[in-house]
Amino acid sequence: AQSVTQPDIHITVSEGASLELRCNYSYGATPYLFWYVQSPGQGLQLLLKYFSGDTLVQGIKGFEAEFKRSQSSFNLRKPSVHWSDAAEYFCAVGIIQGAQKLVFGQGTRLTINP
């Protein structure tokens, strides 16, 4: 079955430090890939997406992600985090064959130290 794994449940970084959130997926073909952010008490907002083409994609709020087919990964990065980046981050895959749907990872909670 298709699955998405975010190995880090909780990450703490200092403001101004770099950030990388990990995402691995299990799927027979290359899926569509997404990163979402959820602020406390809010719904989910799309940060970026990958469908095809350049494997390094840019998103909103200074985030980027790189698709690595050989590692089945789609890690999210930001060179310098801001206190406002504290939130929950979800990786998701869009299944493109068979029962088409979106499958989410467990989420990574990001805390920013001042």
Added chain:
Amino acid sequence: IAGITQAPTSQILAAGRRMTLRCTQDMRHNAMYWYRQDLGLGLRLIHYSNTAGTTGKGEVPDGYSVSRANTDDFPLTLASAVPSQTSVYFCASSDQPNTEAFFGQGTRLTVV
């Protein structure tokens, strides 16, 4: 404002009662989804609909039912609520079944 509207925003429900969570979108999206969000488990797909008139089971469908009579509405029904259904429920929609999804603000349901 275009988007997804969920109702109610929160509800406390007695166990054994029937409850329908409402979801309406005005983007004319083909696909709609219901997810539940629980601490440490992320978002788990309950049911989905790739187009009006069709529905499918997600990862955790037991105890829930859905219908998709038209493009805009995708209600989720709990026939007989149990405490394990206490969760935050999100409705979402996307133009195609596997592309970018837009989310509602969620319904916080507590079953006591």
